[in-house]
Amino acid sequence: MKNYYDILDILPTATKDEIKSAFRKKARKYHPDVNHTIEAEIIFKQINLAAKTLLDDNMRSQYDFAYGFNKKTDHSKQKKFENARYNYTKAKESYKKQTDFAQYFYNFFKETQKTAKTPKKINGEDIVTNVTIAFDEALKGTSRKVNILQSEKCPKCFGAKFVNGSKCTFCDGKGEKVSYKKINIKIPSGIKDGAKIRVKNEGEEGKFGGKNGDLYLIVHIEKNAAFKSMDGFAYLEVPIDPSEAVLGAQIKIPVPDCGTKVLKIPPKTRANTTFKLMESGFLNAQTNKRDPLMVKVFIDISPCMRDKEIEMYRIISQEQNNTLREDFYDRKNYN
Ligand SMILES: [Zn+2]
Structure with a gap:
């Protein structure tokens, strides 16, 4: 079996900061969220155990003593071996019992992952909606309040889906809030049937700094109108x-x-x-x-x-x- 220093790729003289940073580096690579192999699962357990042992002063000195990393000690090989077994078993047990440690590093890992990785910008989708207006409204110009279904970042978890390690109850772990938004849209006079009005930024919300989508309103003019349109004026044909x-x-x-x-x-x-x-x-x-x-x-x-x-x-x-x-x-x- 590899010793804890080898597992973390550090020297036996490593400081606590060096141990922590080595652990983070390894954890990023082997965390079950990232790496789904059985091998990674075993390694992830090993690095947790190694870091836990080496970051605890008491446990580290016992481990060093048992494996001969402490040069000052002068004990028999038998004694070292016994101590090592004892410590290894003890550490293993306490690791199993004490999941807080793993949770701490898991959270830490999550945090560093968030800041370390710059997520790809995702632009919001456009929303297209239809409205039918009367003929005279098309001539005079009008406005419509449009109800659109918009999703935006969850105000409780801010899109993280989790709050204090458990699923966000506000958005049910979806990370976004879906709601109806009322938008007042001006329809200019003289608009033609089938015309598209673009309202910038009122589409779906962009993620990770991506642009918001746009809202498109497609305007239909009532077909059964007695009056037609000519040069923006009402128009009639009379016998x-x-x-x-x-x-x-x-x-x-x-x-x-x-x-x-x-x-x-x-x-x-x-x-x-x-x-x-x-x-x-x-x-x-x-x-x-x-x-x-x-x-x-x-x-x-x-x-x-x-x-x-x-x-x-x-x-x-x-x-x-x-x-x-x-x-x-x-x-x-x-x-
Ligand atoms: Zn939420």
């Missing part, structure tokens, strides 16, 4: 009949928030003409006035025209002498 297009008319237009307004269609209005109805759109928070409402007209006929009406068109068609399509084809370079 007018041929006589209104030719003669001009005053037509009722529904405006946001349930009212109606009158739009004046001038005579000879052509299809797809867009009108800007001032102060008839959604309320603008910045100006505290209503934005314009965009109205595009298209020419249509009623599905329930009376016979008399249709007869009138016959007269019109006989009077018609225009080159509507020829002009169109010319414009489009069809001939």
Whole structure:
């Protein structure tokens, strides 16, 4: 069997500090948390026993005497042998009984491991969440309180998972606390359906000095909205009949928030003409006035025209002498 000095790789003249530092060095290598071999387990027990014996003045002098490390002694070999056996057995027993010592070094080892090793930075994950807003909110801009599930370092064990050697009861040994966090997110006006808003640092918490993740809010706009969006303004398409297009008319237009307004269609209005109805759109928070409402007209006929009406068109068609399509084809370079 190797003697305790050989086990710790130290000289028999080693000081207590040298013994401690040698032990730490060995323990780091052979601790069962690090090294899972049977051999390491045996060595770890040996270095514990060696350090325990050599750090105790009484036990060390007896051990030295028994193994002849103390040159001043002058005893017979038999006596040395007996003493050595006695001490070894005694030390072994007390080692078994006294686990405090091992625990002390275990904790010490853990502490030094923490400071010695610089853990790798781990960046927090991004969090993606969805929100659906109404059409007018998309136009005007709005805000949403978002409830997100975030994990952060446990406030009791600070991520160590253990408190005084036993599992942290606060986080159940997970090292982190999972909680809902309310974050108020501003949604800018004129946002498009499916747009992503990034909120920096509000994702999962980074570990060991790693960066926090970001929070992404994906904005959906309600599909069944009566109003569409054009250049950031509310927008409507409205049919007018041929006589209104030719003669001009005053037509009722529904405006946001349930009212109606009158739009004046001038005579000879052509299809797809867009009108800007001032102060008839959604309320603008910045100006505290209503934005314009965009109205595009298209020419249509009623599905329930009376016979008399249709007869009138016959007269019109006989009077018609225009080159509507020829002009169109010319414009489009069809001939
Ligand atoms: Zn904890």
